[in-house]
Amino acid sequence: MDAVPLNQILFGPPGTGKTYSIVTKALEILDPSFLMQVNSDKALDRGEKREQLKKRFDELKEEKRISFTTFHQSFSYEDFVEGIRATVDDAADSSTPNFVIKKGIFAQLCDAALQNHEQNQQLGVRDDAAVWKISIGEINGGSDTRDYCYSHNEMRVGWPQAGDLSTKDYLGNSAFSPHNKNALWAFSEGAQIGDIVLCFAGNSCISAVGVVSGDYRHEAQVPEPVRKDFVQVRPVRWLLKNIDFSVKELNGNTALVQQTMYKLHRITWPRLQEALLAKGHVLSGAQAKSSVPALPYVLVIDEINRGNVSRIFGELITLLEPSKRAGASEALAVTLPYSKQPFSVPRNVYIIGTMNTTDRSLAGLDVALRRRFVFEELMPDPQALQGVVVSDDATGVSVDIARLLSVMNERIEALLDREHQLGHAYFMPLCETPTREVLAMIFKNQILPLLQEYFFDDWERIAWVLNDHRKSSKVPPFVQKHGRSLDVLFGANHGVHAVDKRWCINPKAFESLASFAEVIEIGSVPAVLDVPEHKPALMGDGN
Structure with a gap:
Protein backbone atom coordinates (compact mmCIF):
# COMPACT_ATOMS: atom_id res chain seq x y z
CA MET A 1 0.00 0.00 0.00
CA ASP A 2 2.87 2.43 0.78
CA ALA A 3 4.14 2.00 -2.78
CA VAL A 4 0.89 3.30 -4.27
CA PRO A 5 1.08 7.08 -4.85
CA LEU A 6 -1.49 9.20 -3.04
CA ASN A 7 -2.11 11.27 -6.17
CA GLN A 8 -1.81 9.78 -9.65
CA ILE A 9 -3.01 10.60 -13.14
CA LEU A 10 -3.41 8.11 -15.99
CA PHE A 11 -2.87 9.91 -19.30
CA GLY A 12 -2.77 8.98 -22.94
CA PRO A 13 -4.66 9.12 -26.25
CA PRO A 14 -8.38 8.25 -26.32
CA GLY A 15 -9.29 4.59 -26.18
CA THR A 16 -6.19 3.40 -24.32
CA GLY A 17 -8.12 2.04 -21.33
CA LYS A 18 -7.63 4.86 -18.81
CA THR A 19 -11.14 4.69 -17.36
CA TYR A 20 -11.07 0.90 -17.73
CA SER A 21 -7.86 0.77 -15.65
CA ILE A 22 -9.45 2.70 -12.78
CA VAL A 23 -11.01 -0.50 -11.44
CA THR A 24 -7.61 -2.18 -11.07
CA LYS A 25 -5.94 0.97 -9.72
CA ALA A 26 -8.64 1.46 -7.08
CA LEU A 27 -8.48 -2.17 -5.97
CA GLU A 28 -4.67 -1.94 -5.66
CA ILE A 29 -5.40 0.62 -2.94
CA LEU A 30 -8.62 -0.64 -1.34
CA ASP A 31 -8.41 -4.44 -1.61
CA PRO A 32 -5.01 -5.57 -2.95
CA SER A 33 -5.37 -9.13 -1.62
CA PHE A 34 -8.63 -9.62 -3.55
CA LEU A 35 -7.04 -8.20 -6.69
CA MET A 36 -4.09 -10.59 -6.39
CA GLN A 37 -6.36 -13.56 -5.70
CA VAL A 38 -8.51 -12.93 -8.80
CA ASN A 39 -5.59 -12.22 -11.11
CA SER A 40 -3.79 -15.40 -10.05
CA ASP A 41 -6.85 -17.65 -10.49
CA LYS A 42 -6.03 -19.69 -13.58
CA ALA A 43 -9.54 -21.15 -13.72
CA LEU A 44 -10.94 -17.74 -14.71
CA ASP A 45 -10.69 -16.31 -18.21
CA ARG A 46 -10.09 -12.62 -18.85
CA GLY A 47 -13.79 -11.74 -18.98
CA GLU A 48 -14.59 -13.58 -15.74
CA LYS A 49 -11.71 -11.88 -13.95
CA ARG A 50 -12.91 -8.48 -15.09
CA GLU A 51 -16.45 -9.28 -13.98
CA GLN A 52 -15.31 -10.16 -10.46
CA LEU A 53 -13.06 -7.11 -10.16
CA LYS A 54 -15.80 -4.78 -11.37
CA LYS A 55 -18.26 -6.32 -8.92
CA ARG A 56 -15.87 -5.69 -6.02
CA PHE A 57 -15.29 -2.13 -7.27
CA ASP A 58 -19.05 -1.51 -7.30
CA GLU A 59 -19.36 -2.91 -3.77
CA LEU A 60 -16.71 -0.49 -2.50
CA LYS A 61 -18.45 2.35 -4.34
CA GLU A 62 -21.71 1.38 -2.64
CA GLU A 63 -19.88 1.47 0.70
CA LYS A 64 -18.80 5.02 -0.23
CA ARG A 65 -15.13 4.08 -0.14
CA ILE A 66 -14.95 5.23 -3.78
CA SER A 67 -16.32 8.50 -5.12
CA PHE A 68 -16.45 9.26 -8.83
CA THR A 69 -16.72 12.58 -10.62
CA THR A 70 -15.93 14.07 -14.01
CA PHE A 71 -14.41 17.50 -14.42
CA HIS A 72 -15.83 19.84 -17.06
CA GLN A 73 -15.78 23.53 -17.87
CA SER A 74 -18.65 24.34 -15.50
CA PHE A 75 -17.31 22.30 -12.56
CA SER A 76 -16.35 24.61 -9.69
CA TYR A 77 -14.86 24.86 -6.20
CA GLU A 78 -18.42 24.88 -4.86
CA ASP A 79 -19.06 21.47 -6.45
CA PHE A 80 -15.75 20.05 -5.29
CA VAL A 81 -15.13 21.49 -1.80
CA GLU A 82 -18.07 23.49 -0.48
CA LEU A 123 -21.56 3.93 19.65
CA GLY A 124 -24.42 3.30 17.23
CA VAL A 125 -23.48 6.22 14.97
CA ARG A 126 -24.43 5.73 11.34
CA ASP A 127 -22.26 6.56 8.36
CA ASP A 128 -22.91 10.11 7.11
CA ALA A 129 -24.50 10.97 10.44
CA ALA A 130 -26.14 14.40 10.44
CA VAL A 131 -25.59 16.70 13.43
CA TRP A 132 -28.62 18.37 15.04
CA LYS A 133 -29.02 21.03 17.69
CA ILE A 134 -31.73 20.38 20.33
CA SER A 135 -33.02 22.61 23.14
CA ILE A 136 -34.37 20.69 26.15
CA GLY A 137 -36.13 23.14 28.43
CA GLU A 138 -35.17 26.72 29.13
CA ILE A 139 -31.45 27.49 29.55
CA ASN A 140 -32.07 29.83 32.45
CA GLY A 141 -34.87 27.74 33.92
CA GLY A 142 -34.74 24.60 36.03
CA SER A 143 -32.64 21.70 34.81
CA ASP A 144 -34.88 18.90 36.13
CA THR A 145 -36.22 17.97 32.69
CA ARG A 146 -32.77 18.05 31.13
CA ASP A 147 -31.25 16.00 33.95
CA TYR A 148 -34.05 13.45 33.65
CA CYS A 149 -33.39 13.13 29.91
CA TYR A 150 -29.67 12.66 30.50
CA SER A 151 -30.18 9.96 33.10
CA HIS A 152 -32.91 8.15 31.11
CA ASN A 153 -31.25 8.36 27.68
CA GLU A 154 -33.91 10.36 25.90
CA MET A 155 -34.67 13.84 24.59
CA ARG A 156 -37.97 15.67 24.99
CA VAL A 157 -39.75 18.72 23.62
CA GLY A 158 -43.11 20.29 24.36
CA TRP A 159 -46.01 21.38 22.11
CA PRO A 160 -48.68 19.10 23.60
CA GLN A 161 -51.23 20.96 21.42
CA ALA A 162 -49.60 19.30 18.36
CA GLY A 163 -50.72 15.89 19.65
CA ASP A 164 -49.03 12.76 18.33
CA LEU A 165 -46.52 13.98 15.73
CA SER A 166 -46.60 10.67 13.87
CA THR A 167 -50.06 11.60 12.55
CA LYS A 168 -48.53 14.71 10.92
CA ASP A 169 -51.69 16.68 11.69
CA TYR A 170 -49.55 19.56 12.93
CA LEU A 171 -48.28 20.18 9.38
CA GLY A 172 -51.71 21.37 8.31
CA ASN A 173 -52.34 23.43 11.45
CA SER A 174 -52.03 27.15 10.70
CA ALA A 175 -51.54 27.86 14.40
CA PHE A 176 -47.96 26.62 14.08
CA SER A 177 -45.37 28.81 12.38
CA PRO A 178 -43.13 27.35 9.65
CA HIS A 179 -40.20 27.41 12.10
CA ASN A 180 -42.20 25.41 14.67
CA LYS A 181 -43.32 22.91 12.05
CA ASN A 182 -39.75 22.46 10.88
CA ALA A 183 -38.59 21.88 14.46
CA LEU A 184 -41.32 19.29 15.11
CA TRP A 185 -40.55 17.55 11.82
CA ALA A 186 -36.83 17.49 12.66
CA PHE A 187 -37.56 15.96 16.06
CA SER A 188 -40.03 13.30 14.93
CA GLU A 189 -38.77 12.40 11.43
CA GLY A 190 -35.77 14.42 10.28
CA ALA A 191 -33.26 13.05 12.77
CA GLN A 192 -32.46 9.47 11.78
CA ILE A 193 -31.40 6.69 14.13
CA GLY A 194 -27.63 7.02 14.33
CA ASP A 195 -27.60 10.82 13.92
CA ILE A 196 -25.86 13.08 16.45
CA VAL A 197 -27.70 15.55 18.70
CA LEU A 198 -26.09 18.42 20.61
CA CYS A 199 -27.95 19.85 23.59
CA PHE A 200 -28.05 23.65 23.54
CA ALA A 201 -26.42 25.48 26.46
CA GLY A 202 -25.99 29.00 25.08
CA ASN A 203 -25.38 30.81 21.83
CA SER A 204 -22.09 29.03 21.24
CA CYS A 205 -21.94 26.17 23.76
CA ILE A 206 -23.42 22.72 24.21
CA SER A 207 -23.93 20.74 27.40
CA ALA A 208 -24.31 17.22 25.98
CA VAL A 209 -23.63 15.02 22.95
CA GLY A 210 -25.85 12.08 22.09
CA VAL A 211 -26.75 9.66 19.33
CA VAL A 212 -30.38 9.07 18.34
CA SER A 213 -31.13 5.45 19.24
CA GLY A 214 -34.85 4.97 18.59
CA ASP A 215 -38.04 6.17 16.90
CA TYR A 216 -40.29 8.98 18.02
CA ARG A 217 -43.12 8.35 20.49
CA HIS A 218 -45.87 10.49 22.06
CA GLU A 219 -46.16 10.13 25.87
CA ALA A 220 -49.34 11.67 27.31
CA GLN A 221 -48.41 10.74 30.90
CA VAL A 222 -45.21 12.62 31.71
CA PRO A 223 -43.07 11.26 34.56
CA GLU A 224 -41.86 13.40 37.47
CA PRO A 225 -39.94 15.74 37.55
CA VAL A 226 -40.31 16.41 33.80
CA ARG A 227 -42.26 19.46 32.71
CA LYS A 228 -45.84 18.39 32.08
CA ASP A 229 -45.96 19.72 28.53
CA PHE A 230 -42.88 17.76 27.38
CA VAL A 231 -44.84 14.93 25.77
CA GLN A 232 -42.75 14.41 22.61
CA VAL A 233 -39.96 11.83 23.15
CA ARG A 234 -37.02 10.32 21.21
CA PRO A 235 -34.61 7.73 22.69
CA VAL A 236 -31.03 9.04 22.77
CA ARG A 237 -27.82 7.47 23.98
CA TRP A 238 -25.94 10.31 25.65
CA LEU A 239 -22.21 10.03 24.99
CA LEU A 240 -21.22 13.16 26.92
CA LYS A 241 -23.25 14.95 29.59
CA ASN A 242 -22.93 18.14 31.65
CA ILE A 243 -20.06 19.57 29.65
CA ASP A 244 -19.34 23.13 28.60
CA PHE A 245 -18.03 22.93 25.04
CA SER A 246 -18.02 25.69 22.44
CA VAL A 247 -18.96 24.72 18.89
CA LYS A 248 -18.71 28.25 17.53
CA GLU A 249 -15.55 27.62 15.48
CA LEU A 250 -16.90 24.31 14.16
CA ASN A 251 -20.08 26.15 13.20
CA GLY A 252 -18.20 28.71 11.13
CA ASN A 253 -18.19 31.30 13.97
CA THR A 254 -21.96 31.36 13.75
CA ALA A 255 -23.97 31.44 16.98
CA LEU A 256 -26.57 28.82 17.80
CA VAL A 257 -30.16 30.02 17.99
CA GLN A 258 -32.99 29.06 20.31
CA GLN A 259 -35.11 27.30 17.66
CA THR A 260 -35.99 24.00 19.33
CA MET A 261 -34.32 21.70 16.82
CA TYR A 262 -32.53 22.14 13.50
CA LYS A 263 -29.70 20.63 11.50
CA LEU A 264 -26.19 22.05 11.88
CA HIS A 265 -25.07 21.89 8.25
CA ARG A 266 -21.58 23.20 8.97
CA ILE A 267 -20.67 20.56 11.57
CA THR A 268 -19.74 16.98 10.73
CA TRP A 269 -19.36 14.13 13.19
CA PRO A 270 -15.69 13.34 12.38
CA ARG A 271 -14.65 16.99 12.85
CA LEU A 272 -16.73 17.31 16.03
CA GLN A 273 -15.20 14.12 17.39
CA GLU A 274 -11.71 15.43 16.71
CA ALA A 275 -12.47 18.71 18.47
CA LEU A 276 -13.98 16.96 21.53
CA LEU A 277 -10.98 14.66 21.91
CA ALA A 278 -8.63 17.64 21.57
CA LYS A 279 -10.33 19.15 24.62
CA GLY A 280 -10.06 15.90 26.58
CA HIS A 281 -13.69 14.80 26.28
CA VAL A 282 -13.86 10.99 26.07
CA LEU A 283 -17.11 9.61 24.68
CA SER A 284 -19.04 7.23 26.91
CA GLY A 285 -18.81 3.68 25.53
CA ALA A 286 -15.89 4.46 23.22
CA GLN A 287 -13.00 2.05 23.53
CA ALA A 288 -9.36 3.01 23.25
CA LYS A 289 -8.21 4.00 19.79
CA SER A 290 -8.02 0.99 17.50
CA SER A 291 -4.62 -0.18 16.28
CA VAL A 292 -6.22 -1.09 12.94
CA PRO A 293 -5.04 1.36 10.21
CA ALA A 294 -7.63 3.79 8.88
CA LEU A 295 -9.46 2.44 5.83
CA PRO A 296 -8.27 3.97 2.54
CA TYR A 297 -10.66 6.01 0.39
CA VAL A 298 -10.39 6.78 -3.33
CA LEU A 299 -11.60 9.76 -5.34
CA VAL A 300 -11.70 9.13 -9.09
CA ILE A 301 -11.60 12.25 -11.26
CA ASP A 302 -12.28 11.43 -14.89
CA GLU A 303 -11.14 13.98 -17.51
CA ILE A 304 -9.24 15.93 -14.84
CA ASN A 305 -7.69 18.28 -17.40
CA ARG A 306 -11.05 19.42 -18.80
CA GLY A 307 -11.80 21.48 -15.69
CA ASN A 308 -10.15 24.64 -14.41
CA VAL A 309 -7.94 22.89 -11.86
CA SER A 310 -6.80 26.06 -10.08
CA ARG A 311 -10.39 27.18 -9.63
CA ILE A 312 -11.71 23.78 -8.59
CA PHE A 313 -9.04 22.86 -6.01
CA GLY A 314 -8.46 26.40 -4.82
CA GLU A 315 -6.29 26.58 -1.72
CA LEU A 316 -6.51 22.79 -1.24
CA ILE A 317 -3.97 22.10 -3.99
CA THR A 318 -1.19 22.54 -1.40
CA LEU A 319 -2.83 20.11 1.02
CA LEU A 320 -2.65 17.27 -1.50
CA GLU A 321 1.10 16.83 -1.00
CA PRO A 322 1.94 13.78 1.16
CA SER A 323 3.99 15.92 3.56
CA LYS A 324 1.08 18.36 4.02
CA ARG A 325 -1.59 15.73 4.77
CA ALA A 326 -3.18 15.55 8.25
CA GLY A 327 -0.85 13.80 10.69
CA ALA A 328 2.23 14.23 8.48
CA SER A 329 5.43 15.90 9.64
CA GLU A 330 4.58 19.21 7.94
CA ALA A 331 0.80 18.95 8.09
CA LEU A 332 -1.17 22.02 7.05
CA ALA A 333 -4.80 23.04 7.50
CA VAL A 334 -6.71 25.86 5.86
CA THR A 335 -9.88 27.70 6.84
CA LEU A 336 -12.60 27.08 4.30
CA PRO A 337 -14.13 30.27 2.88
CA TYR A 338 -17.81 29.50 3.42
CA SER A 339 -18.02 27.38 6.57
CA LYS A 340 -14.95 29.01 8.18
CA GLN A 341 -13.97 25.55 9.40
CA PRO A 342 -10.37 24.29 9.57
CA PHE A 343 -9.78 21.67 6.89
CA SER A 344 -6.98 19.25 6.11
CA VAL A 345 -6.68 16.27 3.78
CA PRO A 346 -6.42 12.88 5.53
CA ARG A 347 -3.49 10.58 4.73
CA ASN A 348 -5.85 7.76 3.74
CA VAL A 349 -7.42 9.67 0.82
CA TYR A 350 -6.14 8.69 -2.63
CA ILE A 351 -6.84 10.53 -5.88
CA ILE A 352 -6.84 8.82 -9.28
CA GLY A 353 -7.29 11.11 -12.27
CA THR A 354 -7.52 10.42 -15.98
CA MET A 355 -6.74 12.79 -18.80
CA ASN A 356 -6.92 12.66 -22.55
CA THR A 357 -3.76 13.99 -24.16
CA THR A 358 -5.74 15.11 -27.20
CA ASP A 359 -7.70 17.58 -25.05
CA ARG A 360 -4.64 19.33 -23.66
CA SER A 361 -0.97 18.42 -23.68
CA LEU A 362 0.92 17.85 -20.44
CA ALA A 363 2.93 20.97 -21.18
CA GLY A 364 -0.24 23.06 -20.89
CA LEU A 365 -1.44 21.47 -17.66
CA ASP A 366 -1.47 23.47 -14.43
CA VAL A 367 2.07 23.38 -13.03
CA ALA A 368 0.84 23.15 -9.43
CA LEU A 369 -1.13 20.04 -10.36
CA ARG A 370 1.79 18.44 -12.17
CA ARG A 371 4.09 18.83 -9.16
CA ARG A 372 1.69 17.04 -6.83
CA PHE A 373 0.69 14.09 -9.01
CA VAL A 374 2.48 11.02 -10.33
CA PHE A 375 1.79 10.56 -14.05
CA GLU A 376 1.43 7.16 -15.72
CA GLU A 377 1.20 7.03 -19.48
CA LEU A 378 -1.16 4.55 -21.12
CA MET A 379 -0.52 4.18 -24.85
CA PRO A 380 -2.26 2.01 -27.46
CA ASP A 381 -1.55 -1.67 -26.83
CA PRO A 382 -1.82 -3.77 -30.00
CA GLN A 383 -0.91 -6.83 -27.92
CA ALA A 384 -4.38 -6.62 -26.36
CA LEU A 385 -5.70 -7.46 -29.84
CA GLN A 386 -3.19 -10.23 -30.55
CA GLY A 387 -4.83 -13.10 -32.42
CA VAL A 388 -7.94 -11.12 -33.36
CA VAL A 389 -8.51 -11.66 -37.08
CA VAL A 390 -11.52 -10.77 -39.20
CA SER A 391 -11.81 -13.17 -42.17
CA ASP A 392 -13.99 -13.66 -45.23
CA ASP A 393 -13.84 -17.31 -46.33
CA ALA A 394 -15.58 -16.53 -49.62
CA THR A 395 -12.88 -14.12 -50.80
CA GLY A 396 -9.94 -15.37 -48.75
CA VAL A 397 -9.37 -11.89 -47.34
CA SER A 398 -8.38 -11.51 -43.68
CA VAL A 399 -7.48 -8.54 -41.49
CA ASP A 400 -5.11 -8.78 -38.53
CA ILE A 401 -6.59 -6.17 -36.17
CA ALA A 402 -3.41 -5.71 -34.12
CA ARG A 403 -1.45 -4.91 -37.32
CA LEU A 404 -4.25 -2.66 -38.55
CA LEU A 405 -4.05 -0.58 -35.36
CA SER A 406 -0.23 -0.45 -35.40
CA VAL A 407 0.01 0.69 -39.02
CA MET A 408 -2.66 3.37 -38.66
CA ASN A 409 -0.98 4.72 -35.53
CA GLU A 410 2.41 4.86 -37.26
CA ARG A 411 0.89 7.06 -39.95
CA ILE A 412 -0.94 9.27 -37.44
CA GLU A 413 2.24 9.77 -35.45
CA ALA A 414 4.13 10.72 -38.63
CA LEU A 415 1.43 13.13 -39.81
CA LEU A 416 0.43 14.58 -36.43
CA ASP A 417 2.02 13.35 -33.16
CA ARG A 418 2.00 10.38 -30.77
CA GLU A 419 -0.66 11.92 -28.53
CA HIS A 420 -3.33 11.53 -31.23
CA GLN A 421 -2.98 7.81 -31.83
CA LEU A 422 -5.98 5.47 -31.77
CA GLY A 423 -6.50 3.39 -28.65
CA HIS A 424 -6.95 -0.36 -28.71
CA ALA A 425 -10.20 -0.07 -26.73
CA TYR A 426 -12.09 0.95 -29.88
CA PHE A 427 -11.41 -2.48 -31.38
CA MET A 428 -12.05 -4.60 -28.27
CA PRO A 429 -15.61 -5.60 -29.38
CA LEU A 430 -13.92 -7.62 -32.13
CA CYS A 431 -12.46 -9.94 -29.49
CA GLU A 432 -15.99 -11.23 -28.91
CA THR A 433 -17.41 -10.78 -32.43
CA PRO A 434 -14.68 -10.69 -35.12
CA THR A 435 -16.90 -9.87 -38.10
CA ARG A 436 -16.73 -7.37 -40.95
CA GLU A 437 -20.01 -5.84 -39.80
CA VAL A 438 -18.60 -5.01 -36.35
CA LEU A 439 -15.35 -3.71 -37.86
CA ALA A 440 -17.34 -1.52 -40.26
CA MET A 441 -19.44 -0.14 -37.42
CA ILE A 442 -16.29 0.75 -35.44
CA PHE A 443 -14.78 2.55 -38.43
CA LYS A 444 -17.98 4.33 -39.41
CA ASN A 445 -19.09 5.46 -35.93
CA GLN A 446 -15.80 5.94 -34.08
CA ILE A 447 -12.59 5.87 -36.12
CA LEU A 448 -13.57 8.12 -39.03
CA PRO A 449 -15.27 10.79 -36.84
CA LEU A 450 -12.18 10.81 -34.60
CA LEU A 451 -9.86 11.23 -37.60
CA GLN A 452 -12.06 14.08 -38.85
CA GLU A 453 -11.58 15.80 -35.50
CA TYR A 454 -7.84 15.11 -35.40
CA PHE A 455 -7.16 16.45 -38.90
CA PHE A 456 -9.80 19.20 -38.90
CA ASP A 457 -11.57 17.63 -41.88
CA ASP A 458 -8.38 17.52 -43.95
CA TRP A 459 -9.61 14.57 -46.00
CA GLU A 460 -6.42 14.16 -47.95
CA ARG A 461 -4.46 13.35 -44.78
CA ILE A 462 -7.30 11.14 -43.53
CA ALA A 463 -7.00 9.23 -46.82
CA TRP A 464 -3.26 8.86 -46.21
CA VAL A 465 -3.90 7.31 -42.77
CA LEU A 466 -6.31 4.84 -44.41
CA ASN A 467 -3.91 4.19 -47.31
CA ASP A 468 -6.69 5.13 -49.72
CA HIS A 469 -4.34 6.90 -52.14
CA ARG A 470 -2.58 3.60 -52.90
CA LYS A 471 -5.41 1.07 -52.86
CA SER A 472 -5.83 -1.37 -55.75
CA SER A 473 -8.18 -0.25 -58.51
CA LYS A 474 -10.84 -2.79 -57.56
CA VAL A 475 -10.67 -2.09 -53.80
CA PRO A 476 -13.05 0.70 -52.71
CA PRO A 477 -11.30 3.50 -50.77
CA PHE A 478 -12.93 4.89 -47.62
CA VAL A 479 -12.35 8.47 -48.75
CA GLN A 480 -12.37 9.69 -52.32
CA LYS A 481 -12.78 12.83 -54.38
CA HIS A 482 -16.05 13.39 -56.14
CA GLY A 483 -17.64 15.65 -58.71
CA ARG A 484 -16.41 16.95 -62.06
CA SER A 485 -12.88 18.23 -62.52
CA LEU A 486 -12.04 21.90 -62.22
CA ASP A 487 -11.31 22.00 -65.97
CA VAL A 488 -14.83 20.81 -66.72
CA LEU A 489 -16.36 23.18 -64.19
CA PHE A 490 -14.39 26.33 -65.13
CA GLY A 491 -12.89 25.62 -68.55
CA ALA A 492 -9.43 24.60 -69.70
CA ASN A 493 -7.84 28.00 -68.97
CA HIS A 494 -9.84 28.79 -65.84
CA GLY A 495 -6.89 30.13 -63.83
CA VAL A 496 -8.44 28.81 -60.61
CA HIS A 497 -5.61 27.92 -58.24
CA ALA A 498 -7.77 26.75 -55.32
CA VAL A 499 -7.12 23.31 -53.88
CA ASP A 500 -10.00 20.99 -54.66
CA LYS A 501 -11.42 20.07 -51.26
CA ARG A 502 -14.37 18.01 -52.45
CA TRP A 503 -14.14 14.67 -50.67
CA CYS A 504 -16.73 12.09 -49.67
CA ILE A 505 -16.97 8.89 -47.64
CA ASN A 506 -17.52 5.85 -49.79
CA PRO A 507 -20.14 3.53 -48.21
CA LYS A 508 -19.05 0.63 -50.43
CA ALA A 509 -15.71 0.48 -48.57
CA PHE A 510 -17.47 -0.62 -45.38
CA GLU A 511 -18.98 -3.56 -47.25
CA SER A 512 -15.60 -4.80 -48.51
CA LEU A 513 -13.16 -6.50 -46.14
CA ALA A 514 -10.49 -5.83 -48.77
CA SER A 515 -10.78 -2.09 -48.03
CA PHE A 516 -9.73 -2.77 -44.43
CA ALA A 517 -7.01 -5.23 -45.45
CA GLU A 518 -5.36 -2.69 -47.79
CA VAL A 519 -5.19 -0.13 -44.99
CA ILE A 520 -2.30 -2.31 -43.79
CA GLU A 521 -0.54 -2.91 -47.10
CA ILE A 522 -1.26 -2.90 -50.80
CA GLY A 523 -1.57 -6.24 -52.56
CA SER A 524 -2.74 -8.08 -49.46
CA VAL A 525 -5.95 -9.24 -51.19
CA PRO A 526 -6.37 -11.82 -53.99
CA ALA A 527 -5.91 -10.40 -57.50
CA VAL A 528 -9.15 -12.02 -58.67
CA LEU A 529 -11.19 -10.10 -56.13
CA ASP A 530 -14.18 -8.64 -57.94
CA VAL A 531 -15.78 -5.55 -56.45
CA PRO A 532 -19.05 -4.28 -58.00
CA GLU A 533 -19.20 -0.78 -59.44
CA HIS A 534 -20.27 1.87 -56.97
CA LYS A 535 -21.22 5.52 -56.87
CA PRO A 536 -19.60 7.69 -54.19
CA ALA A 537 -21.68 9.32 -51.48
CA LEU A 538 -21.53 13.11 -51.69
CA MET A 539 -20.25 15.24 -48.83
CA GLY A 540 -22.12 18.41 -47.86
CA ASP A 541 -24.44 19.65 -50.55
CA GLY A 542 -22.74 17.49 -53.23
CA ASN A 543 -22.33 20.37 -55.66
Missing part, protein backbone atom coordinates in the same frame (compact mmCIF):
# COMPACT_ATOMS: atom_id res chain seq x y z
CA GLY A 83 -20.57 26.12 -1.52
CA ILE A 84 -23.86 27.74 -0.60
CA ARG A 85 -26.97 25.94 -1.81
CA ALA A 86 -30.67 26.69 -1.51
CA THR A 87 -32.68 23.94 0.20
CA VAL A 88 -36.28 23.54 1.28
CA ASP A 89 -37.12 21.63 4.46
CA ASP A 90 -39.33 18.58 4.11
CA ALA A 91 -42.06 19.98 6.33
CA ALA A 92 -45.30 20.35 4.36
CA ASP A 93 -45.75 24.06 3.73
CA SER A 94 -42.11 25.05 4.00
CA SER A 95 -41.75 26.72 0.60
CA THR A 96 -39.22 29.34 1.67
CA PRO A 97 -35.70 28.23 0.69
CA ASN A 98 -32.93 28.12 3.26
CA PHE A 99 -29.41 28.86 2.13
CA VAL A 100 -27.05 26.33 3.63
CA ILE A 101 -23.39 25.46 3.20
CA LYS A 102 -23.18 22.20 1.26
CA LYS A 103 -20.02 20.13 1.14
CA GLY A 104 -18.70 19.07 -2.24
CA ILE A 105 -17.64 15.60 -3.29
CA PHE A 106 -14.02 15.96 -2.13
CA ALA A 107 -14.87 17.40 1.30
CA GLN A 108 -17.47 14.65 1.80
CA LEU A 109 -14.89 11.97 1.00
CA CYS A 110 -12.36 13.53 3.38
CA ASP A 111 -14.96 13.56 6.16
CA ALA A 112 -15.78 9.91 5.46
CA ALA A 113 -12.06 9.04 5.57
CA LEU A 114 -11.83 10.54 9.05
CA GLN A 115 -14.55 8.23 10.35
CA ASN A 116 -13.57 5.68 12.96
CA HIS A 117 -15.92 2.98 11.67
CA GLU A 118 -15.14 0.54 14.46
CA GLN A 119 -15.94 3.14 17.11
CA ASN A 120 -19.06 4.33 15.26
CA GLN A 121 -20.39 0.78 15.38
CA GLN A 122 -19.76 0.64 19.12
